[in-house]
Amino acid sequence: MPAELRQQGYSEAQLRLVSEKVPCREAQAAALLALFGEPDHYSFPSIFIYGHRAMGKSHVTLTLLRELQMPHVVVSCVECVSPGLLFEQVLGSLFDSSAVTLSRSPSLSDFVRLYRQLCAEDSAKHTRYIVLDRAEVLRDMSANLLPGFLRLQELVEDNVTVILLSEIVWDKFRPSTGCFEPLQLHFPDYSKAELQQILAQDSHPSYSAELYTFYINILLGVFYSVCKDLRELRHLAALNFPKFCEPLEKGEAEESDTHKLWRNIEPHLKKAMQTVYLREVSSFQWEEQLKQDGETQSLRGLSAYAHVELPYYSKFLLIAAYLASYNPARTDRRFFVKHHGKIRKTTFLKKHEKTSNHLLGPKPFPLDRLLAIFYSVVDSRVAPTASIFSQISSLVTLQLLTQVGHDDQLDNPKYKCTVSLDFIRAIARTVGFDILRYLYDFL
């Protein structure tokens, strides 16, 4: 039985409307409303609401303020590049905007002075609320902004409350010498049942609610262990529902053929996790692909564009660069010299896993080493012409190699290879080179 919203000073109809608009969040809305009190009562100078994204923090706060018609202003701090924009928005919404004249780059002092002036002409009968969304951005603006807003009620001597909404916990906000501690309110995450309840509200009118609930169950079964974000799940549900209903439209299955419907949709959901969920393809491309029946239509994700077609010697240069980055220099003799003689076994003890180069990242190497490995890896005789060197520069432009160190170092520039193991294996396969045999970590 959800908590009912009750508060003096507001009509029953308004409160019922609010509780309809905030499903599964009645308890939080009731707690917030209890803190607000009656319209002309004082509330705590600053309230900090935190919780994961898409938990309804802005939605509940804004619904309460709007439906109960309390004077308020909502500012998203991400939009406010400078403090002046923030001040203008607040003053313009709370007071008559024609009276607001701020200087070019106003300081907090100007803001407070102007607020007091406007307040003296137009004093608050009801509590005013200033809602700052994405409040974590305030930490990076000037250092006095956050402590100033936390105690705004005291500075302007008016009945105003500042509500901060954020994903990040309050401990990360606190300045070093302390500040006015706001009242903290937590919006807990939705349970699986609540998610199902909310998602089921989006059901399509032409199909029954049970069918949609069944569809949501399948969707949550695939995605719940990866992502609990309501916005992402709603987006995925909306995108994939037409495909789910395809057999029903074509007449191949009935609503009760649950197994058939499940078999139809599940591979698509799995593919969606690799593409749409990762934003590799746009939603439009995804919808187009679902409309076409062919399953062999492979979707080119954004990272597929990294697989450019390289010329023959460039591929070997890249392979040589990878080997140079991930093999320690002392092992080159073993891999690339034809008759290396006996190598003492003690120097090649299997290293501790942590120092495996594939976990630590690529190491820089000088140009000489790259060329030495390249000449030993390439099977034909290659002359050191300018075309080879220019291919190295083009690899750097493609960001498959990065230049380490100073730009002016012309005699022996150092590079680093920034491709992944899967990529280089694909490239090596195209030229028929077994790269795993030459990697130290896979000995």
Next chain:
Amino acid sequence: MSKRKSKDTQWTAGECVSQVRIYINVKYCVFCTYLNPRILIQSVKSAPCYRCALPYILLALFGQAQKILRERYCYQRVPSSPVGIESQRKNLLELLRRTAIHGESNSVLIVGPRGSGKTMLLKSVLKELFEVREVQSNVLLVHLNGLLQTDDKIALKEITRQLQLENVVGDKVFGSFAENLTFLLEALKKGNRSSSRPVIFTLDEFDLFAHHKNQTLLYNLLDISQSAQTPVAVVGLTCRLDVLELLEKRVKSRFSHRQIHLLNPMDFHQYIETTQEHLGLPQDFPDERFAQEWNSSIKMLCEDRSVKDVLRKHFNTSKDFRSLHMLLLMALSRVTPTNPTIKPGDIQEASRLCSMDAKANILHGLSILELCLIIAMKHLSELYDGEPFNFQMVHNEFKKFIQRKSHSIHNFETPVVLKAFEHLQQLELINPMDGPSAKIQKEYQLVKLMLDHSQIMEALQKYPQCPTDVKQWATSAFG
């Protein structure tokens, strides 16, 4: 238009109703600031007896009680001056009186932790001082705040404005800060008298003024307070004990080194008494019977054992008034108008809400994949003694778990795991060692986990439907 009841009429319950009856015809009621007027009028019309009107009257009285208490907690209109600092109060009052009446310049610093009542003390002293007529007509007050006046130029404009000398200054251009300030103070000289009016400067967040360039404002103010031209009192409020070390030598030497410390020596018994006082309704409440009932219920509440335990826990954490007021406000917000008393359960629930662990709450809302990544990171930090790690290492640990021990979590693709990792970074549960750089690939950037071992284990206990193999992996010693 609301017609407010004037505060100096004392009404008993019966009288209220007769007043209400009178106002029916006029179509607004005496309580219409809190109630929809039509409700009250309707009910009284149909049920003219006192007993039926009583619930509405109680509602209105409760609303008025809430209003007073909220003003007390949020707006700091406390009933009396805080306990235990009488000597400091006398000291400050004496000092300011000497400036205001006898024309002696002074400077003093009030030092105390946040929420210990520095501003409250200063306000009550100034209120008492300004009751003297001579002071009221003669002395000027300038309030500066370190958070607002972040620059000396802004501070000077503010001083000009508060002394109401904007017209006098006009468009004059001054060579230095000192010239400007002396001009302002000269301009305060009254007509034919040779002496200037005393000015009291209040500097809130005094330590922030010490960060200005060259500390010119502080230097000049303290210089004037030492040079006996104009009677000036400089009162600084700060929360830093080491504030004197922030001052330059020339500023420090001009300061009188007078400090008033508010270290709040309340003991637990006084703390309970203060709580009772702050929860009780004042003497001038409109309805005596309601106020008496309320105050006696508060007295019983403060004698309850569980409430005493809660208050002791808060007292041991911090003795200041602000956290007490937060607790009382949260308890008050749980009281319903149909049963207007604060119960011990309300205080306990408020205490629980005030002392929740925020990071554990955030951990509760993570998906299973993200939770597994956190456990993998915990194992890495334990195994390698807190050394930083990167995404590849975490992914490696996670893959080992999937291959060897897990049957409920299937292998996710690397980009999906990377997205989960980036989400944890956005929540600031993981912090990069140095800033993001374009030269290092994001899979290899070194990061650090900002969670404690015990926090993770506690969060796992509370995590809904946590698979048993994940729990076992977390508790096992060697990953």
